[in-house]
Amino acid sequence: MEDFKVIDNYLMIRLPNEIDHHKSVDISSKADRYIMSQKVGNVVFDFERTTFMDSSGIGIILGRYKKISCFGGKVYAVNADGRIRRILMMSGLQDIVEIMD
Amino acid sequence: MIEIVDKRDVAAITNKMQIEFAAVSDNESFARMAAAAFITPLNPTMEELSDVKTAVSEAVTNAIIHGYENRNDVNDIVMMNCVLRGDVLEVEIIDQGVGIENVKEAMEPLYTTRPDMDRSGMGFAFMEAFMDNLEVHSDVDCGTAVKMYKKIGISPWIGSEE
Numbered sequence: 030m031e032d033f034k035v036i037d038n039y040l041m042i043r044l045p046n047e048i049d050h051h052k053s054v055d056i057s058s059k060a061d062r063y064i065m066s067q068k069v070g071n072v073v074f075d076f077e078r079t080t081f082m083d084s085s086g087i088g089i090i091l092g093r094y095k096k097i098s099c100f101g102g103k104v105y106a107v108n109a110d111g112r113i114r115r116i117l118m119m120s121g122l123q124d125i126v127e128i129m130d
Numbered sequence: 131m132i133e134i135v136d137k138r139d140v141a142a143i144t145n146k147m148q149i150e151f152a153a154v155s156d157n158e159s160f161a162r163m164a165a166a167a168f169i170t171p172l173n174p175t176m177e178e179l180s181d182v183k184t185a186v187s188e189a190v191t192n193a194i195i196h197g198y199e200n201r202n203d204v205n206d207i208v209m210m211n212c213v214l215r216g217d218v219l220e221v222e223i224i225d226q227g228v229g230i231e232n233v234k235e236a237m238e239p240l241y242t243t244r245p246d247m248d249r250s251g252m253g254f255a256f257m258e259a260f261m262d263n264l265e266v267h268s269d270v271d272c273g274t275a276v277k278m279y280k281k282i283g284i285s286p287w288i289g290s291e292e
C-alpha cells in the first residue's frame with residue numbers, strides 16, 4: 030500500500046510496489062484530498078518500493094503538478110531506479126519534476 | 131481453394147496461450163503477470179520482462195478504460211493471445227469496444243482523449259519503445275486489436291539506448 034505523510038509544506042507519498050491504472054485512481058484521489066485539506070504546496074513522490082510503473086504513473090505526477098504549480102508548488106521524485114527515471118525522461122517529466130537520489 | 135504464400139521470414143509457432151478476462155482494472159496486473167510467466171522459459175532478462183509487462187499493461191488498460199469506457203462491467207471481455215515463434219513473442223490484446231477513429235493520431239505521444247482521467251497520452255509511445263514492433267487495427271464501434279512483437283534473450287546492453 031502507498032502511504033501519505035505531511036511534513037511542513039510537503040506531501041510525501043510513498044508509492045506502492047506496482048503503479049498501474051488500477052492503483053493510480055486511488056493514489057491520485059487521496060493525494061488531492063491532502064492537497065486540498067492540508068493546503069500543502071509541494072509533493073514528493075518516493076519510489077523506493079516501486080519496481081513497476083506504466084504510463085499511469087506519469088498521469089499521477091502530471092495531474093498533481095497541475096494542481097499545485099499554479100500556486101508556485103514543486104514536484105519531486107526520490108529513490109527512482111534506472112527504469113523509472115527512463116520512463117520519466119521519455120515523457121519529458123525532467124522539465125517538471127526535480128529528480129533526486 | 132485458397133492458397134497463401136507468406137514470404138515473411140518467420141519461424142514456426144513453438145508455443146501459444148490465450149486468455150479471456152473481464153474488462154475490470156484488477157485484471158491489468160493479472161494480464162501482465164500472465165504474459166511475463168509465459169515467456170519465462172526463454173530466460174528473459176529483468177529488462178525484457180519489464181518491457182513486456184509495461185507494454186501489456188498499457189494495451190490492457192487502454193482496452194478497459196478507452197475501449198470499454200471504464201464501465202468495469204464483467205460482461206465486457208478482453209482477449210490476450212500470446213504466441214512464441216522460437217525466441218520471438220507475439221502478444222495481441224483485443225477488445226470489442228468503441229474503437230479508434232484515427233489510429234495514427236491516437237498513437238502520437240501525449241495524445242489523449244481522457245485528460246480528465248489523468249491519462250498522460252504515453253501508452254502507445256511506451257508500447258512502441260519497449261517492444262520491437264507494434265501493429266494497431268481498429269474500427270469504430272467494432273473494437274481494437276493491438277499486436278506487439280519482441281525478440282527475447284538479446285543482451286540488455288545492446289537493447290538499451292543510453
Ligand SMILES: Nc1ncnc2c1ncn2[C@@H]1O[C@H](COP(=O)(O)OP(=O)(O)O)[C@@H](O)[C@H]1O
Pocket residue numbers: 084188192193194196197198225227228229230236237241242243244249250251252253254255274
Ligand atoms: N483500445 C482502445 N479503444 C478505444 N480507444 C483507444 C484504445 N486504445 C487507445 N485509444 C485511444 O488512443 C488514445 C491514446 O492512447 P494512449 O497513448 O494509451 O494514451 P492514454 O491512454 O493516456 O490516453 C486514448 O486516449 C484513446 O482515445
Ligand SMILES: [Mg+2]
Pocket residue numbers: 084188191192249252253254
Ligand atoms: Mg493508455
